[in-house]
Each structure stands twice: as structure tokens, then as C-alpha cells.
Amino acid sequence: MKAVQYRTVGAAPEVVDIPEPVPGPGQILLKVSAAGVCHSDIAVMSWPAEGFPYELPLTLGHEGVGTVAALGDGSHGFAVGDSVAVYGPWGCGTCVNCADGRENYCLRAADLGINPPGLGSPGAMAEYMIVDDARHLTPIGDLDPVKTVSLTDAGLTPYHAIKRSLPKLVPGATAVVIGTGGLGHVAVQLLRAMTAVRVIALDVSEEKLALARSVGAHDTVISDENAAAKVRELTGGIGAQVVLDFVGAPPTVKTAGASASVDSDVTIVGIGGGTLPVGFGVLPFSTSVSAPYWGTRRELAEVIELAHAGAVDVHVETYSIDEAPLAYERLHDGKINGRAVILP
Ligand code: NAD
Numbered sequence: 001m002k003a004v005q006y007r008t009v010g011a012a013p014e015v016v017d018i019p020e021p022v023p024g025p026g027q028i029l030l031k032v033s034a035a036g037v038c039h040s041d042i043a044v045m046s047w048p049a050e051g052f053p054y055e056l057p058l059t060l061g062h063e064g065v066g067t068v069a070a071l072g073d074g075s076h077g078f079a080v081g082d083s084v085a086v087y088g089p090w091g092c093g094t095c096v097n098c099a100d101g102r103e104n105y106c107l108r109a110a111d112l113g114i115n116p117p118g119l120g121s122p123g124a125m126a127e128y129m130i131v132d133d134a135r136h137l138t139p140i141g142d143l144d145p146v147k148t149v150s151l152t153d154a155g156l157t158p159y160h161a162i163k164r165s166l167p168k169l170v171p172g173a174t175a176v177v178i179g180t181g182g183l184g185h186v187a188v189q190l191l192r193a194m195t196a197v198r199v200i201a202l203d204v205s206e207e208k209l210a211l212a213r214s215v216g217a218h219d220t221v222i223s224d225e226n227a228a229a230k231v232r233e234l235t236g237g238i239g240a241q242v243v244l245d246f247v248g249a250p251p252t253v254k255t256a257g258a259s260a261s262v263d264s265d266v267t268i269v270g271i272g273g274g275t276l277p278v279g280f281g282v283l284p285f286s287t288s289v290s291a292p293y294w295g296t297r298r299e300l301a302e303v304i305e306l307a308h309a310g311a312v313d314v315h316v317e318t319y320s321i322d323e324a325p326l327a328y329e330r331l332h333d334g335k336i337n338g339r340a341v342i343l344p
Pocket residue numbers: 037038039040041043153154157178179180181182183184202203204205208223246247248249251252268269270271272291292293294331334338
């Protein structure tokens with residue numbers, strides 16, 4: 001079968017022919033319908049050889065949707081042909097966090113060498129993929145796989161970030177979304193669907209800001225050194241009660257802190273290497289800064305429910321599996337508006 005693999009540190013991903021996998025006991029084989037292209041893959045492919053955490057070659061793709069093709073011995077809960085989304089942040093299944101479905105915060109995954117598909121385990125950018133356990137699948141029914149696949153990360157990650165801040169997202173409050181790419185343009189929609197807050201979107205690209213407006217942002221601001229002052233102006237000097245940074249680079253975390261109101265949440269989702277110092281008087285009083293990771297199993301089910309309700313619509317550009325390297329190149333160059341999706 002064809003697969004998109006990262007094979008050599010520093011080189012571009014390659015489309016290769018590899019044997020079709022066979023599901024072991026408890027595992028499930030999916031025929032992949034669609035796989036999403038995430039900026040985190042580009043970060044992974046920029047890491048140096050020394051200390052690189054995953055074995056190569058690595059089949060990419062941590063956003064996957066497919067149909068059940070075969071069940072390994074003892075695997076149950078799904079039937080051949082079922083249309084399912086893959087929950088990516090695999091955990092051990094038995095620690096206290098996993099018991100809660102919070103496998104994204106598994107206490108033992110690192111020790112046990114458990115890695116998400118596409119981020120250590122073979123991923124979704126292939127004709128077939130192995131899912132290690134039925135609990136890592138969420139049925140999607142008649143949802144369009146192409147429109148649904150990115151909800152497993154570009155939907156789930158912002159959903160998790162927003163849900164933990166819901167007590168602050170009351171009517172009259174403001175949320176700032178920095179970086180309205182794959183994750184950010186879904187975050188805008190989730191904020192509109194889940195709350196009555198005012199949404200201010202920041203990006204460096206006018207095209208991305210146009211997308212942000214079309215999916216529900218009330219205001220858009222070019223992300224430069226004046227952006228935080230504009231947010232303050234738009235909020236009558238108060239600032240935003242919740243700031244979600246989907247870039248996480250040094251200039252954006254600075255903007256995030258400077259855009260925050262007293263008693264706010266500043267949530268850094270992007271992995272751009274920025275840090276935000278906290279100390280008395282450094283940020284507005286009682287501001288919480290956090291850097292969450294992906295989302296919980298239950299939250300994926302909730303995001304899929306939002307899709308069934310028609311409350312979220314991922315803006316998708318599709319590519320064949322042979323065009324996957326091109327999709328990564330375009331994402332690297334900031335040329336994808338919304339999310340790129342590979343059709344194996
Ligand atoms: P993307 O490339 O689709 O979107 C990034 C957006 O940020 C683009 O629209 C780009 O124009 C914009 N941008 C770049 N520099 C900017 C700046 N200085 N100010 C404002 N906007 C700027 O990327 P994505 O796939 O949506 O991922 C976003 C980030 O989230 C990445 O860093 C990714 O690695 C990270 N991520 C984190 C998690 C997590 O669990 N914490 C999960 C998924 C992705």
C-alpha cells in the first residue's frame with residue numbers, strides 16, 4: 001500500500017510502498033478515508049537527529065478517519081464497514097487520567113513507549129492503518145470523512161482549550177484567537193457555537209483573516225506589535241478574558257499576555273517556542289497561563305456531536321496521497337487556507 005513517510009531527518013516526507021498491516025489481538029484495521037495535515041508535523045520534521053524521539057521511517061498523519069476493515073482477535077464494539085474517527089493521544093487506558101478518558105494526560109504513556117499514530121506509531125497517511133484499541137475510535141455515522149477528519153485535532157485541541165475556560169466565556173466577555181489557520185479557524189467556530197462572547201481574530205495574513213470573518217469572527221486585527229493595543233481599544237481598555245494562541249511564538253505570546261484582562265486565561269496551544277513569564281505585576285492580576293495538549297476522548301465525541309448539529313465546518317483543501325509532500329510544502333509556506341486533507 002502507499003504511505004507518506006518521514007524517513008530521513010531533515011528531508012521532505014516521501015510517498016512509498018509498504019506492506020499492508022495486519023491487526024494483532026485487540027487491534028483494529030482501518031481503511032483510511034482521509035488524513036489531515038497538521039503544523040505539528042512540520043515542527044517534528046524540523047527537530048535535529050540528536051534526541052529525535054521517534055523511530056524512522058515514520059508513517060505520518062495524526063488526524064485520521066476511516067472505515068473498519070478488519071478486527072483483530074478479541075476486538076469488539078465495532079463492525080466491518082463502520083465509519084470512525086481516530087482519537088489520537090493514545091494512553092495506557094488504566095491510569096487515573098485514562099480512566100477518565102483524559103488519555104492526552106496519561107501518566108504512563110511515556111514510560112510504556114505508547115505514541116500517537118503519526119507521532120511515533122504508524123499514522124493515517126496510508127491506505128490502511130492500525131488502531132491499537134477500540135476505545136480510540138469514535139463513530140461518525142454519515143458525516144463526510146473529508147470534512148470530519150480534522151476535527152480529531154484541529155477541532156479537538158481548540159475544543160479542549162475552550163472548554164476549560166468556559167466559566168470565563170460569559171456574555172459580554174471577549175476571546176482573542178491568535179493564528180486562524182487549521183486550528184484557529186475551527187476555534188473561532190467553536191467559540192461562536194459554545195458561547196456568546198465577542199471573538200477577535202489575529203493573523204499575519206489578510207487571507208486568513210478573511211476566512212476568520214467568514215466563519216464568525218466579529219473583529220480581525222493584523223498580528224503585529226500594535227495588535228494588543230488594538231484589542232484593548234476594541235474592548236474599552238479592559239482586554240480579553242480568554243486569549244488562545246495557536247502560534248505560540250515569542251511575538252505572539254507577548255501579544256497574548258498584553259491582550260489579557262485581569263482574571264483571564266492565556267492559553268498557549270501553538271508550539272512556536274515562545275514563553276510567557278508570570279510573576280506579581282507582570283501580567284494583569286489573577287491571569288492564568290497554560291499550555292494544554294490535544295483533548296480527551298469524551299471531548300472528541302462532543303466535537304463530533306457539534307459536527308452532527310452543523311455547528312462546525314472545517315475549510316478543507318484536498319490532496320491525493322501522491323501530492324502529500326506538496327501539501328506539507330504549502331503548509332510550511334503559509335499557503336493553506338483552513339486545513340489540508342490527504343485522500344489515500
Ligand atoms: P497552521 O499553519 O494551519 O496555522 C497557523 C496560523 O498562524 C496561520 O494562519 C498563520 O498565518 C498564523 N500565524 C503565523 N505567524 C503568526 C503571527 N506572528 N501572528 C498571528 N498569526 C500567525 O497551523 P495549525 O496546524 O493550525 O497549528 C497551529 C499550532 O498549534 C502549531 O504550532 C501546532 O504545532 C500547534 N498544535 C498544538 C497542539 C497541542 O496539543 N498543543 C495540537 C495541534 C497543533
